Amino acid sequence: MDKNTIHHDVELKSYNTWKVGGRAEQFLIFDEKVILASLIKNKKIKLPITFIGLGSNLLVRDGGIKGTVIVMHGGLKKINDDDNLIYSEAGVSCSKLSKFSARKGLADSAFFSGIPGTIGGALAMNAGCYGSETWDYVQKVLMINLNGDQVERNKSDFKIGYRKVINNNKEEFFLAAWFKFPKGNKEKSEKKIKELLAHRKETQPLNFSTAGSTFRNPDGNFAAKLIEDCGLKGYQIGGAQVSEKHANFIINLGKASALDIEKLITYIQKVVLEKKNIQLIREIKIIGEKLGS
Numbered sequence: 001m002d003k004n005t006i007h008h009d010v011e012l013k014s015y016n017t018w019k020v021g022g023r024a025e026q027f028l029i030f031d032e033k034v035i036l037a038s039l040i041k042n043k044k045i046k047l048p049i050t051f052i053g054l055g056s057n058l059l060v061r062d063g064g065i066k067g068t069v070i071v072m073h074g075g076l077k078k079i080n081d082d083d084n085l086i087y088s089e090a091g092v093s094c095s096k097l098s099k100f101s102a103r104k105g106l107a108d109s110a111f112f113s114g115i116p117g118t119i120g121g122a123l124a125m126n127a128g129c130y131g132s133e134t135w136d137y138v139q140k141v142l143m144i145n146l147n148g149d150q151v152e153r154n155k156s157d158f159k160i161g162y163r164k165v166i167n168n169n170k171e172e173f174f175l176a177a178w179f180k181f182p183k184g185n186k187e188k189s190e191k192k193i194k195e196l197l198a199h200r201k202e203t204q205p206l207n208f209s210t211a212g213s214t215f216r217n218p219d220g221n222f223a224a225k226l227i228e229d230c231g232l233k234g235y236q237i238g239g240a241q242v243s244e245k246h247a248n249f250i251i252n253l254g255k256a257s258a259l260d261i262e263k264l265i266t267y268i269q270k271v272v273l274e275k276k277n278i279q280l281i282r283e284i285k286i287i288g289e290k291l292g293s
Helices: 033-041 094-103 110-114 119-125 186-203 223-229 258-276
Strands: 007-011 023-029 049-052 058-060 065-071 079-082 085-089 138-145 150-154 158-161 164-167 172-179 240-242 250-252 285-287
Touching: 033 138, 033 172, 049 172, 058 258, 079 094, 085 094, 094 110, 094 119, 094 186, 110 186, 119 164, 119 172, 150 172, 223 258, 240 258, 250 258
Parallel strands: 023 065, 049 065, 058 285
Antiparallel strands: 007 023, 079 085, 085 172, 138 150, 138 172, 158 164, 240 250
């Protein structure tokens, strides 16, 4: 797929980790921030805009996405030191940020290796795991608005919560961020990354197409345990199945539709509410149109 060119009617199955979904009305992968700014300023980008990183933590419906889908991964990939901070563009994978910071002798970045997405997605949802969250380490961010203007924002411009980020300035999108990690030990940091990756491989169904954790953990509980306690491990709708390995993962057995997955999500919520009186809240984001709508 040519970069910096607007494409039309592009199938999105190759751009999300569940490998499902319809087509994008318009589609763009870009290399430089100024290119996107120019396309927006010159009204080449059809609204609404949907940004996708690695397409993890995302369910793209079978009817596709109207407007323009912009894929950050494959485009915005710069990462470097910047005045004692780590500067990372939105298309950099979280695992790359983790390893880059560890090599610089910084601590506390290992948890990023367990997030199967990009920095842009992590910023948008305050992604986290193993007790840490993205915005614990953000100092400032670079945004772009619908006029094509690039704007730096401080952490205080956002309301940050568990898997939730609210921008006080509407209609802006993440382009990059500056992170501050404490000084550490290179060998210890790299060892921690290896340990977390090994744990992830052991406990998660990484050999299947999946989108990571489907639901948030309720206060004082774990979504996976609730789902398992309701007897839903292995439950299947169409080609979508609750993982036998980790109950908070829904896997595509090979021929699942987005509708199969969405129906299974709804069914899990219904059963857990009936049996445990707990409303599971989705961690994954559902975007696009239902087929025929």
